[in-house]
Amino acid sequence: MSITLYYHPFSQPSRSVLALLNIDQLKFEGKVVDLFKGEARSPEYLKINPFGGVPFLIHNDIHLSESNAILQYLCDAFPVELRGFYGNNSDERAQVNQLLSWYQSTFDPLFSNLLVCGCNQPKIQSP
Ligand SMILES: N[C@@H](CCC(=O)N[C@@H](CS)C(=O)NCC(=O)O)C(=O)O
Numbered sequence: 001m002s003i004t005l006y007y008h009p010f011s012q013p014s015r016s017v018l019a020l021l022n023i024d025q026l027k028f029e030g031k032v033v034d035l036f037k038g039e040a041r042s043p044e045y046l047k048i049n050p051f052g053g054v055p056f057l058i059h060n061d062i063h064l065s066e067s068n069a070i071l072q073y074l075c076d077a078f079p080v081e082l083r084g085f086y087g088n089n090s091d092e093r094a095q096v097n098q099l100l101s102w103y104q105s106t107f108d109p110l111f112s113n114l115l116v117c118g119c120n121q122p123k124i125q126s127p
Pocket of ligand 1: 013014065
């Protein structure tokens with residue numbers, strides 16, 4: 001079992017994956033991709049992750065971008081260590097998926113916009 005996570009500590013999607021990995025202290029190798037130096041778009045990094053950006057996970061033969069996909073994969077791949085974090089049945093998973101989708105589609109774009117330009121005060125309704 002070998003897990004490698006490419007991440008940056010200022011990246012919220014990276015931190016969500018780091019938090020899950022640390023819940024049960026899953027062993028992984030962390031590699032910082034320096035976003036401030038543009039490393040996420042460098043030719044070297046694009047060979048590893050053709051989508052660019054972080055987080056990016058490699059586990060055995062699996063190569064994954066997108067934090068939600070990584071979170072879901074880890075819970076499926078390590079059901080003993082991460083028991084319960086992705087729900088124990090379809091009803092519970094539906095609730096988790098709803099929040100993950102809401103975060104990606106609603107909260108994150110508005111919050112990122114606020115951080116970047118400090119305008120367009122978001123009006124967010126939780127699901
Ligand atoms: N939807 C993606 C968002 C990934 C993302 O936007 N990552 C940013 C850091 S928060 C990034 O790597 N930006 C650098 C770049 O795209 O060059 C996810 O959830 O993983």
